[in-house]
Amino acid sequence: MGENRVILVDADSVWRKNVKSMLTKYGHWVVGEAGDGLSAIKLVRSREPDLLIIDAALPGGMDGLQVAKIVHEDKLAPVIATSSSDQHGILEKAKEARVFALLIKPVGEASLLPAVELALANYQEITALEQKIKDLQETLETRKIVERAKGILMETQGLTEAEAFKRMQRQSMNKRVNIRLVAEAVIMAHSLNI
Known part of the structure; x- marks a missing residue:
């Protein structure tokens, strides 16, 4: 548990701060933060994180699920998506984007930490099977x-x-x-x- 490099992407800086505090409490390192999709992709490519946690509905031209799909296709990291509400069709879109978990805000330690651990473990297993x-x-x-x-x-x-x-x-x-x-x-x- 812990010591994984994580990038947080959400337009809400207070949300990023809260999640960062939960992650660092359990030994994870937040190696980058962004508020939009384009910055997220640049960060993921440059920092090579172990995990990306991203809001599904980002402002700008590229939403979080589009970013998640690119990250999955390029095999850069597992992705956990978050959403403000259980919007109609968000689960199907998350499946298409191949995210490892979908968390509904507000996100607490009780849901975040198991999702992080499972996403990391499942991604490692998939990577090993692909190899x-x-x-x-x-x-x-x-x-x-x-x-x-x-x-x-x-x-x-x-x-x-x-x-x-x-x-x-x-x-x-x-x-x-x-x-x-x-x-x-x-x-x-x-x-x-x-």
Whole structure:
């Protein structure tokens, strides 16, 4: 709990001060404050916070949910949105913007702190799962390339599958490069010889 970098965005400076006081009491650091959407995006990009807490209805050309959507799409931080009232459709708009929580003002410690902790934990879990998916896709792509290169070696050199793999593996160790690079080189050399 605590020690996370937070940016607060709300046109009401008194509200920001109150929320900042609640967050700092529990060890979080407020690393930036803004009153409009454009400033919020600039702050998030420059300060790289762990969390953004933003009012859904900001003045100016960009409201808080538009900012939240951009922050989500660019994978900058999890977002907690706040709203002055349970406006018609605000929940649906918050879902579309992919916010991690929607708090109705006035926001107290009893609702803010659990929302902060859950948003941070869920964001970390999602980030870890996305990385795992990326790693698995990379592994699968490498396996496909190695299989294709083995097929080429088997066809052109008259090797068995095991011999073709061993040859690429030995080359990989001798050159101190990933086996995928060796396989790609085999495929490229074969395509140049055709």
